[in-house]
Amino acid sequence: MKSSDYDSYQEFTSLLSDLYQCRNMNHRGNTLNQWEKDVLDKVLPLKSFYYFKFLGVLAQYVEYIKNGYSSISNILEYCQTITIKKIDIGRPQIKRNIPLDELVRRDGNKKRFK
Numbered sequence: 001m002k003s004s005d006y007d008s009y010q011e012f013t014s015l016l017s018d019l020y021q022c023r024n025m026n027h028r029g030n031t032l033n034q035w036e037k038d039v040l041d042k043v044l045p046l047k048s049f050y051y052f053k054f055l056g057v058l059a060q061y062v063e064y065i066k067n068g069y070s071s072i073s074n075i076l077e078y079c080q081t082i083t084i085k086k087i088d089i090g091r092p093q094i095k096r097n098i099p100l101d102e103l104v105r106r107d108g109n110k111k112r113f114k
Contacts, residue, residue, distance in 0.1 A: 015057040018043055018050070 021039040032040070043050045 012057060012060065015053055016061070019054045019057065022050075022054075 018039055021036055022043055024036070025040060
């Protein structure tokens, strides 16, 4: 991924996240955390500006879905060709055993481990 692709992706997902927070403002009605307050404080004073940004990002989102829809059958065919690999993770190696008599103090009380 090129740097410009990443920047575009970052801006796209950030705008979708901001849009989601504005949607939650009307649909959730719960108390906001600091991050949500910061997003709303950034968006609400510039409502008309963000309206066009949100409209653009939604149009771009629909275009991504439209362009990617034709490749779904190719992706499904590829997924069906993948074989399941069994990965041997092995067993844990025991370095040494702790004798149980080490766990009892002289006064008879057991040591507690957290």
